[in-house]
Structures are given as structure tokens and as C-alpha cells.
Amino acid sequence: MILKYHFIQSSLMTVNKIYKQLNKYQKLNKKIFVTSSFQTHSIPLLHIISKSKVDIDILFINTGFHFPETVTFKDDISNLLDINIIDVQSQVSKNQQLNEEGHFYYTSDSDLCCLLNKTQPLEPFLMQYDIWISGVRANQSAVRNKMKTEQEAPFQTMRFHPMLDWNQKQIYEYRLKYNLPEHPLDKYGYQSIGCAPCTRKFDINDERNARWFGQNKTECGLHKDLIK
Numbered sequence: 422m423i424l425k426y427h428f429i430q431s432s433l434m435t436v437n438k439i440y441k442q443l444n445k446y447q448k449l450n451k452k453i454f455v456t457s458s459f460q461t462h463s464i465p466l467l468h469i470i471s472k473s474k475v476d477i478d479i480l481f482i483n484t485g486f487h488f489p490e491t492v493t494f495k496d497d498i499s500n501l502l503d504i505n506i507i508d509v510q511s512q513v514s515k516n517q518q519l520n521e522e523g524h525f526y527y528t529s530d531s532d533l534c535c536l537l538n539k540t541q542p543l544e545p546f547l548m549q550y551d552i553w554i555s556g557v558r559a560n561q562s563a564v565r566n567k568m569k570t571e572q573e574a575p576f577q578t579m580r581f582h583p584m585l586d587w588n589q590k591q592i593y594e595y596r597l598k599y600n601l602p603e604h605p606l607d608k609y610g611y612q613s614i615g616c617a618p619c620t621r622k623f624d625i626n627d628e629r630n631a632r633w634f635g636q637n638k639t640e641c642g643l644h645k646d647l648i649k
């Protein structure tokens with residue numbers, strides 16, 4: 422299968438432009454999924470998708486290490502937006518994810534832990550679908566700052582990053598306009614929320630520094646390995 426695209430240059434995608442692009446994919450019979458980490462800033466994209474008439478599967482990569490509040494928030498959002506969410510989980514059981522000391526890999530090799538629990542579980546979806554929508558934003562990290570709105574991914578899949586040039590203010594204003602809730606941990610000072618063992622409270626100087634603190638790691642393989 423060879424996909425043909427006219428690449429979208431990186432520029433702010435308004436909501437109307439996002440709908441237009443989604444409709445275009447649909448007309449081309451593309452099979453589409455979106456991944457969401459179900460943080461506060463993820464919700465506008467999910468809201469846009471829920472209001473589109475385009476058939477898009479919504480995936481939550483459930484590593485088993487999330488805060489219980491994230492799982493509850495995901496269920497609340499599912500009810501609020503009336504969307505079905507597919508839980509994606511590792512095929513490697515947790516008792517096979519222990520290092521020599523008997524601790525989970527995130528204590529000694531977070532890249533391996535992310536590979537087993539995030540990257541590998543997503544690969545079968547990349548093989549089956551044509552378009553992967555991700556809500557990454559350029560201002561979140563140096564890696565994301567180099568991304569394009571459309572970018573090739575493995576298995577002849579195309580990534581679509583409609584929120585790439587949105588900033589926090591635009592996210593906030595969209596949430597305000599549609600009265601969309603915030604993640605329950607936001608009020609305790611968390612802003613970038615991933616797996617519980619690898620997340621700490623907000624650092625005013627660096628949103629993504631709240632993840633994998635103390636390690637030379639700012640991204641998991643999802644946004645480093647599953648992109649060309």
C-alpha cells in the first residue's frame with residue numbers, strides 16, 4: 422500500500438482546518454485512529470474529533486502504571502463526549518517486566534519499560550491503520566518542536582498533528598468555550614501527567630521536565646521511534 426499525500430506545512434490549524442483535513446482523509450477512505458493521554462490539554466482534540474462526522478478510533482495506551490485519577494478521568498471523558506475508547510495494553514505481563522533486582526524496569530531502564538508498554542503495543546495499530554492522530558504540541562519539547570503537521574510513521578502510516586502550533590492559551594480558551602473539565606490532578610500542581618512513577622509536579626520553567634525527572638529522557642519511543 423502506497424500512500425500519497427500533499428504534506429501540510431506547519432502552521433496553526435484552526436478547528437475548521439482540522440475538520441477539513443479529517444473529511445479529506447475520510448474521502449480518501451483512510452482508516453484513522455487517535456491516541457490520547459487523557460490530560461487536560463488532550464481534551465480539546467478529543468472534543469473536536471467527537472464532533473466530527475469522521476470515523477476515528479480513540480486509543481488509550483494503558484501501561485498499567487497510570488494514576489488512578491487518569492483512568493477515572495478517561496472514563497468521565499468517555500461519558501461526557503459519548504466516545505468509545507479502546508484500551509491498548511502490553512502483551513508482556515507485568516511479572517515479565519522485572520529487572521535482576523525484581524523491580525519494574527522503569528526503576529532501571531525506562532526506555533525498555535516505554536518500549537514494552539507504549540511503543541510495541543501500538544505497532545499492530547500502525548500496521549492496520551493509515552492515519553495516526555496525535556495531539557503533540559511544538560512548545561512541549563525540543564523533539565516536538567521539530568515535528569511537522571503531517572509526518573510519515575512506520576508501516577506506511579501517516580501521523581497527523583493538528584494541535585502542533587496551539588499554545589496553552591488557545592487550549593484553555595477552547596476548554597472554556599465548551600466547558601471542558603480538567604484532569605483531577607491539575608489542581609495539585611501536576612501539568613504534564615503520564616505514568617505515575619515517571620511524573621512529578623509542575624516545573625514552572627519546563628512543562629515536560631515533569632516527566633522522567635533526573636533522567637536524560639524527555640520523550641518515550643512513541644514520538645521518537647514511531648516517526649520518520
Ligand code: SF4
Pocket residue numbers: 484486526527530531532534535536538539615616617618619641
Ligand atoms: S512512562 Fe515510565 S512507567 Fe510509563 S511506560 Fe514509560 S518508563 Fe514505564
